[in-house]
Amino acid sequence: MKIEEIPLFHGNDKSFYEEASKHLLLKKCSSKSIIFNEDDFLKSGSYILKSGILVISKVNQFGAETLVGVRYPGELFGWSTSIDTGPASGAATAIIDSEYWLVPNLFVRDLLENKYFTKNLLKYLMNHVRIHENFITNVHYRSAFEKVLFQILRISVPNNDNNTFTLHFSFNQGIISNFAGVSRETVSRVMKTLKIKKVLELDEHRNIIVNSILAKKILDKF
Secondary structure, three states, X not given: OOHHHOHHHXXXXXXXXXXXXXXXXXXXXXXXXXXXXXXXOOOOEEEEXXXXXXXEEEEOXXXXXXXXXXXXXXXXXXOHHHHHOOOOOOEEEEOOOEEEEEEEHHHHHHHOXXXXXXXXXXXXXXXXXXXXXXXXXXXXXXXXXXXXXXXXXXXXXXXXXXOEXXXXXXXXXXXXXXXXXXXXXXXXXXXXXXXXXXXXXXXXXXXXXEEHHHHHHHXXXX
């Protein structure tokens, strides 16, 4: 991904991208690297993912870590500190080798004055509100089967041209079980059933391909 391909920057002219390229600092991290922890105050700046995949996690009052979100290329993470001056709302960890841009705080302030960026940021945040509203709406799912299927859909990338979702092969059963709040063995059983029902299949790269039409029909029955 190039700087001009970042969705939050869309609408700006060439001079904006030239200026942004002077400020955004490219960083690399290996799989399982923790970029920052929950409650850290990110004094250097905020982040935009360039390549790879990150998971966002939080620790509950009992000390258990739960995965609560995924970040794909072009998405933000660590921006809560820049926006409300509070601590990071979760920890960010790479699950595959990744690259990200550090956006220094001084440039973040300039971005928040940019009308295209703020409009795109509002759309981005509203999309997250919709995702969380959908999650809250579906927390009534009680069976492990429902929980696993719903979470697989939630953390996958939609392919709108063919009614499928793709989940990268790096999302192993342990990660899926953490998102769904069930055991790894349960995830294994559910996924076997979903494959038999033709809801899931693996592509040549071992990514999970989800038939969204069949998946949603199953969830609508519960």
